Amino acid sequence: xxxxxxxxxxxxxxxxxxxxxxxxxxxxxxxxxxxxxxxxxxxxxxxxxxxxxxxxxxxxxxxxxxxxxxxxxxxxxxxxxxxxxxxxxxxxxxxxxxxxxxxxxxxxxxxxxxxxxxxxxxxxxxxxxxxxxxxxxxxxxxxxxxxxxxx
Numbered sequence: 001x002x003x004x005x006x007x008x009x010x011x012x013x014x015x016x017x018x019x020x021x022x023x024x025x026x027x028x029x030x031x032x033x034x035x036x037x038x039x040x041x042x043x044x045x046x047x048x049x050x051x052x053x054x055x056x057x058x059x060x061x062x063x064x065x066x067x068x069x070x071x072x073x074x075x076x077x078x079x080x081x082x083x084x085x086x087x088x089x090x091x092x093x094x095x096x097x098x099x100x101x102x103x104x105x106x107x108x109x110x111x112x113x114x115x116x117x118x119x120x121x122x123x124x125x126x127x128x129x130x131x132x133x134x135x136x137x138x139x140x141x142x143x144x145x146x147x148x149x150x151x
Contacts, residue, residue, distance in 0.1 A: 031071055031072065031073045032071065032072065033072070033073075034073040034090075034092065035092040036073045036090055036091075036092055036094070037094075037119065039119035040069050040090065040094055040117050040118070040119050041069045041070065041071055042068075042069060042119075042151045043066060043067070043068050043069075043151065044066070044067040044068070044069075044117065044121065044122040044149035044150055044151050045064070045065070045066050045067075045149050045150070046064075046065055046067075046122070046147065046148045046149025046150060047062050047063065047064055047065060047147065047148065047149075048062065048063055048064075048065045048126060048145060048146070048147040049061075049062050049145050049146055049147070050062075050063070050126060050143055050144070050145035051143070051144050051145055052141055052142070052143050053141070053142045053143075053144075054132070054134075054139045054140065054141040054142075055139055065077070065078060065147055065149060066078040066149070067115075067117070067122045067147075067149050069090060069117055069122075073089065073090045074087050074088070074089060074090060075087065075088050075089070075090050075096045075098075075117070077098070077100075077113060086098055086099075086100045090117070093116070094116045094117045094118050094119075095114075095115070095116045096113075096114075096115055096116065096117070096124075097112070097113065097114040097115070098112070098113060099111065099112040099113075100112075100113075102128075102130055105133075106132050106133040106134065107130055107131065107132040107133075107141065108130055108131055108132075109128055109129055109130015109131060109141065110128055110129065110130065111126065111127075111128035111143060112126070112127050112128060113125070113126050113147070115147065119151075120150060120151055121148065121149065121150050121151075122147075122148070122149045122150075123146070123147065123148040123149070124146070124147055125144075125145070125146055125147075126143065126144070126145040126146065126147060127142075127143060127144055127145075128142065128143035129141065129142050129143070
């Protein structure tokens with residue numbers, strides 16, 4: 001029995017390291033319950049550039065956005081209208097994606113974002129498609145664009 005304890009103790013000491021161990025050393029803090037770096041949390045402000053196409057006509061516009069990474073590893077993506085706000089989960093590497101259903105007269109459709117945050121910037125792509133009733137005409141609309149924001 002004594003031999004087993006000595007072997008287990010030796011194994012424990014070797015497993016824990018006996019010289020160049022980094023146990024007890026500083027590690028990057030993470031958001032609670034995740035492996036997402038705590039430095040990703042914060043508010044990022046910037047712009048989104050969107051190009052809409054319908055009936056062969058293309059129009060581009062820019063508008064302000066706010067992206068908030070919360071302490072529970074969620075990403076809140078705010079457009080310039082309260083109805084353009086949605087929340088998605090943040091992956092350990094800072095990636096996020098999600099879709100926002102649009103159902104406002106006269107349009108219905110979906111806008112999707114894919115992006116990432118790194119603690120200083122947030123950037124990604126926007127795409128979407130839907131239909132709008134314009135002067136009694138049912139028109140297909142597509143959206144393409146990008147966004148970038150910084151803390």
